[in-house]
Amino acid sequence: MNLADKIYIFDTTLRDGEQAPGVALTVDEKIQIAQKLDKLGVDKIEAGFPVSSNGERKAAKELNSLGLNATVLGLARSVQKDIDAVLDSGLDYIHTFIGTSPLHRDYKLKMSKEKVIETAVESVEYAKDHGLTVEFSAEDATRTDLDFLKRIYNKAESYGADRVHIADTTGAITPQGITYLVKELKKDVNIDIALHCHNDFGLAVINSISGVLAGANGISTTVNGIGERAGNASLEEVIMSLKLLYGKDLGFKTKHIKELSELVSKASGLPVPYNKPVVGNNVFRHESGIHVDAVIEEPLCYEPYIPELVGQKRQLVLGKHSGCRAVRAKLNECDLDVSDDTLIEIVKKVKKSREEGTYINDDVFREIVKSCNYKKE
Numbered sequence: 001m002n003l004a005d006k007i008y009i010f011d012t013t014l015r016d017g018e019q020a021p022g023v024a025l026t027v028d029e030k031i032q033i034a035q036k037l038d039k040l041g042v043d044k045i046e047a048g049f050p051v052s053s054n055g056e057r058k059a060a061k062e063l064n065s066l067g068l069n070a071t072v073l074g075l076a077r078s079v080q081k082d083i084d085a086v087l088d089s090g091l092d093y094i095h096t097f098i099g100t101s102p103l104h105r106d107y108k109l110k111m112s113k114e115k116v117i118e119t120a121v122e123s124v125e126y127a128k129d130h131g132l133t134v135e136f137s138a139e140d141a142t143r144t145d146l147d148f149l150k151r152i153y154n155k156a157e158s159y160g161a162d163r164v165h166i167a168d169t170t171g172a173i174t175p176q177g178i179t180y181l182v183k184e185l186k187k188d189v190n191i192d193i194a195l196h197c198h199n200d201f202g203l204a205v206i207n208s209i210s211g212v213l214a215g216a217n218g219i220s221t222t223v224n225g226i227g228e229r230a231g232n233a234s235l236e237e238v239i240m241s242l243k244l245l246y247g248k249d250l251g252f253k254t255k256h257i258k259e260l261s262e263l264v265s266k267a268s269g270l271p272v273p274y275n276k277p278v279v280g281n282n283v284f285r286h287e288s289g290i291h292v293d294a295v296i297e298e299p300l301c302y303e304p305y306i307p308e309l310v311g312q313k314r315q316l317v318l319g320k321h322s323g324c325r326a327v328r329a330k331l332n333e334c335d336l337d338v339s340d341d342t343l344i345e346i347v348k349k350v351k352k353s354r355e356e357g358t359y360i361n362d363d364v365f366r367e368i369v370k371s372c373n374y375k376k377e
């Protein structure tokens with residue numbers, strides 16, 4: 001596999017993640033999340049958009065003073081006052097951007113191609129002159145004509161940008177498209193290339209991975225995949241796929257993933273879907289008889305990896321699909337022992353109760369066992 005030795009994870013939960021409609025993180029919440037991101041092992045944390053409010057500037061300042069291992073960056077449009085706000089926050093790293101696609105040039109910026117380039121390089125130059133390390137994003141890069149994209153990245157590079165990002169702003173590219181794009185850009189761009197993929201078609205993770213397989217060396221992520229519209233490439237899915245499917249261990253302390261996911265869900269008010277890969281509550285829960293039977297023998301029959309790796313726990317759930325094996329396992333867990341006949345009776349009652357709408361939690365299960373005249377046998 002043609003992967004760079006070092007792949008940087010640029011986490012933007014606190015910026016793009018917070019841009020998800022309805023989300024507003026307090027300074028304290030940003031601090032708690034940043035500390036956990038740092039403990040997990042991300043390389044870069046985008047703290048927010050300092051020009052947008054006092055709170056954002058305060059958060060950026062405080063994050064910067066935490067002494068994290070991760071680099072803390074602030075976002076800025078290619079506008080001097082935005083860059084000044086990043087400087088006021090005391091940050092040494094900036095992420096500047098400008099829209100490059102015809103849609104952004106014509107409708108949003110109302111700028112010619114030349115004006116877009118001029119504006120972008122002025123801001124890169126200004127940021128560099130003020131001592132900042134600069135990561136430059138072409139917004140809507142994936143819907144930008146390739147020649148123009150190459151020109152603007154080359155210009156940014158010649159004015160001192162340290163890294164460029166390909167922003168797939170509307171999640172509109174395919175894995176094949178991003179592969180082609182990165183390979184083309186690598187012919188002309190000599191600085192690092194990173195990916196910022198949105199999930200509008202559910203392809204953010206595979207697009208990010210395809211991009212690094214094609215030679216990029218940075219991926220922008222968010223915890224739980226939160227962010228604008230359908231969100232961003234999910235941090236947990238990216239690092240676990242790279243580690244276990246592509247053999248690229250980024251050295252993350254993955255056992256902290258679940259607690260980070262819960263913290264972000266609580267702070268953002270955005271629930272994690274039960275079936276969300278890696279962090280969803282159902283990812284290591286099993287109910288159907290066939291699966292439970294096999295999992296009791298060998299969990300890997302129906303799990304791609306053990307739950308503890310990501311701070312999750314395996315759970316056998318009783319319900320209408322349960323068989324004797326699952327119920328026996330639950331009895332053992334509750335320190336109860338019954339004869340085979342009683343076991344069959346309990347299984348029948350478990351199925352019936354569930355079909356009648358009762359969720360079989362531990363208390364309900366004990367009631368069922370009692371109703372089958374349970375006595376220690």
Ligand code: KIV
Nearest residue numbers: 097137139140167169
């Ligand atoms: O999606 C996007 O284009 C962005 C930019 C600010 C880089 O988030």
Ligand code: ZN
Nearest residue numbers: 016169196228
């Ligand atoms: Zn984005």
